[in-house]
Amino acid sequence: MSHATSQTHTTATQTTPHRLLYFFVAFVLLMFFGLIYAWSLFVDPLEAEFGWDRSATSVVFTLSIITFCAGMLVAGALEERTSPRTVMLITAACLGLGLIASAFTESLPFIYATYGVLVGAGVGLGTDVVMSVTLKWFPDKQGLASGAMLMGFGGGTMLLSPVVTTMLGALGWRMTFGALGAVFVVLVGVGAFIMKLPTPEYVRPLLEKARQNATVAAVDMTGSQMVRTPTFWVFMVYLMLVTCGGLALISQAVPAAMELLMGAGAAAAGAGAADAGASAVLSEAEALMLATAAMGSVSAMNGLGRLINGFIWDKFGYRVCLTWIAVAFAAGMLCCAFAMMGGNFPLLVAGFMLLGLMYGGNMCSMSAMVGTFFGPKYYGINYAIATCQMIPAAIVGPQILALSQMGSGSYLGAFWVFFGVAIAALAVSFFIKPPKAA
Numbered sequence: 253m254s255h256a257t258s259q260t261h262t263t264a265t266q267t268t269p270h271r272l273l274y275f276f277v278a279f280v281l282l283m284f285f286g287l288i289y290a291w292s293l294f295v296d297p298l299e300a301e302f303g304w305d306r307s308a309t310s311v312v313f314t315l316s317i318i319t320f321c322a323g324m325l326v327a328g329a330l331e332e333r334t335s336p337r338t339v340m341l342i343t344a345a346c347l348g349l350g351l352i353a354s355a356f357t358e359s360l361p362f363i364y365a366t367y368g369v370l371v372g373a374g375v376g377l378g379t380d381v382v383m384s385v386t387l388k389w390f391p392d393k394q395g396l397a398s399g400a401m402l403m404g405f406g407g408g409t410m411l412l413s414p415v416v417t418t419m420l421g422a423l424g425w426r427m428t429f430g431a432l433g434a435v436f437v438v439l440v441g442v443g444a445f446i447m448k449l450p451t452p453e454y455v456r457p458l459l460e461k462a463r464q465n466a467t468v469a470a471v472d473m474t475g476s477q478m479v480r481t482p483t484f485w486v487f488m489v490y491l492m493l494v495t496c497g498g499l500a501l502i503s504q505a506v507p508a509a510m511e512l513l514m515g516a517g518a519a520a521a522g523a524g525a526a527d528a529g530a531s532a533v534l535s536e537a538e539a540l541m542l543a544t545a546a547m548g549s550v551s552a553m554n555g556l557g558r559l560i561n562g563f564i565w566d567k568f569g570y571r572v573c574l575t576w577i578a579v580a581f582a583a584g585m586l587c588c589a590f591a592m593m594g595g596n597f598p599l600l601v602a603g604f605m606l607l608g609l610m611y612g613g614n615m616c617s618m619s620a621m622v623g624t625f626f627g628p629k630y631y632g633i634n635y636a637i638a639t640c641q642m643i644p645a646a647i648v649g650p651q652i653l654a655l656s657q658m659g660s661g662s663y664l665g666a667f668w669v670f671f672g673v674a675i676a677a678l679a680v681s682f683f684i685k686p687p688k689a690a
């Protein structure tokens with residue numbers, strides 16, 4: 253008995269450093285994958301060169317989110333048949349080809365296919381395999397591990413957007429796409445040769461402890477079993493409502509901030525001439541810098557929200573998590589609406605920060621829900637299925653913002669619509685309950 257215990261202790265001691273190594277690699281990869289949310293940085297340069305309108309360019313982001321979800325589903329299936337390394341090498345190929353090809357854009361269908369489809373699918377493939385592999389090393393810390401890793405995904409935009417902005421100014425959008433493609437090929441290719449699954453001997457004692465503490469489901473459900481539970485569908489409705497607002501803001505954070513800074517928001521809301529004049533003092537370059545910083549605040553809070561929510565999920569349970577997310581959503585939309593009405597940029601940033609927190613927390617809740625409610629064994633495919641809620645959210649959310657801006661010249665009306673969506677999400681949250689064990 254003591255010999256077996258000694259062997260188990262030795263195995264755990266030898267493997268633990270590797271668990272932290274895989275977490276670090278996953279964090280870095282997810283941080284770069286999070287650049288998919290930086291699409292709004294490319295909107296103005298592309299519209300200026302080709303004369304495309306906001307509704308047309310917002311389709312690129314919508315497509316990237318749809319193919320992101322599709323990529324995750326494909327990754328979940330491939331992981332069962334191949335290996336994490338194979339899926340990651342496919343990821344590197346999709347991202348490299350998609351970004352480098354985007355540099356040769358001359359038409360909307362072309363950028364739809366390259367950035368919208370290839371890049372979106374590549375990020376989905378990579379995100380699912382990296383999350384799935386790494387969380388298998390942490391069956392005892394599903395919420396915190398999910399939140400910490402997804403913090404990298406959400407925070408990537410904040411950390412890397414200034415770099416991309418600098419590249420756009422120095423190299424132009426074509427060279428920036430090409431350079432990013434090369435970086436992704438190298439980075440994901442290296443990661444493919446580092447990431448690997450833990451041994452059953454390492455996972456077993458950690459999983460047994462988690463089940464005893466009721467932090468992981470007593471039974472592992474397959475994807476088909478999961479989608480037959482009422483819990484899954486009610487949670488999907490909640491996720492769709494919250495994600496709708498989050499993706500809308502992320503897709504057009506820079507243009508929305510630019511509208512207010514350049515005085516359009518103040519004029520549309522009927523502000524005084526003095527206020528409008530104060531906004532107009534800013535040059536376009538200065539306004540762009542502030543707008544990019546505002547988007548960075550969304551990213552920072554997006555990442556922080558994931559970490560905070562992972563901690564709350566593990567310590568206080570899902571009910572507290574879902575409530576604070578919906579409340580932050582409503583408060584953020586109120587801040588944005590009043591900011592547009594009064595031409596108040598700091599208030600707009602406060603709204604952005606609240607929305608970043610709630611969106612990050614929402615993404616962490618989705619991951620934690622899959623592992624906690626339905627077990628870690630089939631996490632890869634189950635998480636991919638759950639992310640499909642982003643498809644309708646990505647179609648509806650950004651279009652509401654784009655159509656509002658095109659129709660009235662302001663994003664103000666859309667912010668009020670999303671305030672109503674936030675109240676609906678809060679109501680739905682009270683109907684979510686853990687699934688009954690089979």
